[in-house]
Amino acid sequence: MKPSTELVQVKEYRIHVEQYRREGNRKSIILINGALATTGSFNHCVKYLRDDLDIILFDLPFTGQSRPHNPAGGIVTKDEEVEILLALIDRYRPQSMLSVSWGGYAAMMALARRPPSIERAVVASFSSHLNEPMRNYVSRARDLVRAERFGDVAKLMNDEVGRFLPKLLKHVNHRHLSSLDSREYHQACFHIEQILSLDDEDYTELYRKIDVPVLFINGELDEHTSPAAVRELGNYIDDSRFCTLPDAGHFLDLENRSARRRMQQVLKGFLMPVICDSDEPSSYHDARFDVVDRDMSYVLKSPISSRLQRQSVGG
Known part of the structure; x- marks a missing residue:
């Protein structure tokens, strides 16, 4: 499946946008990258979400397929990244968002502005400090x-x-x-x-303004944005949920087949409308995870596999 593409004008910037649409999908998600990554880094997410959700991706002005359409020399601040994200949300009206790594800052700042179409969010490989x-x-x-x-x-x-x-x-x-x-x-x-x-x-007050469920996903082996560090956000976001992905580092589902399978299960269990609105157990539930407490935090039942902890090359 090839995406439809268009250039969207947001203030002085022209933003390359890709959309994967499937007849019958009732809801959509916008994917938010960090740093110098491009839409291509979301290939795995696209493959396992596109059958259930329409998908919106974009490149920031200075990278990927947006770069040729924007004049050289300008610097995009994090506040401008937030304005670009909010403009795209207003245009395409997605019901959910997924951010990865440093894209989490723009995502969290946008969530604090309470865009009306957004019902829930996933923030992956992020830490509040x-x-x-x-x-x-x-x-x-x-x-x-x-x-x-x-x-x-x-x-x-x-x-x-x-x-x-x-x-x-x-x-x-x-x-x-x-x-x-x-x-x-x-x-x-x-x-x-x-x-x-x-x-x-101090982002404390900003975090307190977020009023939708947010699922934080961190890799068990990630030393840079560790699962323990992100949990302090539970003190500020009323409906915050936490998932530790076993045998995965900072790049999560890009690292090995096992991480891809688990990431798919966790995302579908949180994002799919029918599952999210139901009190019945999710059909995507992985036996390696146990859902506990009212905040649906995911915790591991099994210890880290020492063999996989040393493994640097995934499948």
Whole structure:
């Protein structure tokens, strides 16, 4: 299935948008990437959600298929990212959203504005603050970008947050990041500075404004956005739910077949309208997860597999 595409004008930017639509689908979801990732990084999500939900994807102005349509030299701030996201939500009226990694900041800020069409959200590989491994990682990335050592930036990403990716995806990431132009790296450096300043801001009141169910998914092996760190958001978001994905790191379903299968089950169990509105057990329920308490937090029944914990190449 090929998506329909269009260019959408949002203020001074032209945004490349892709839509996967299927006759009979009653609801839709918008997918939100982080940093320099493009719509292509959501290939797995598209495959296992498109039969049940129409899917909306987009590239930010400085990357992917939006880049050729926007003038060089401009910098997109995180506030502008939020305005772009809100404009697309207003145009396409999706009922749910899914963000990955640093896309979580734009997603959370947009949710705090309470867009009327959004009924629930999934925020994956996100943490409300920078822990020591993440701060060290982004600081080293900033220094390499400033020195224009772009190949080393790609290697750093694969060695750190991408350590559990299969070899083929590490190769694809290295090729993609090494080929970016100076404009994209200028944006990346600005993006890193924004990330490093996040701990200087208090988002507590913003989180309290979120009034829809939010499911946070983190990889069990992810040291940079750990499952434990994100749970503090339960103190601020009334309907917050938490899932720890076994044997997965920061890139979750991109890392191995087992993670893809579990991610599919968790997303369908949370997002599908019939299942979400029913008190009956979900047909997508995985025996490895147990749903507990009123907030439907997912907890593991089994310990980490030490063999898979050491494994860096998935299926």
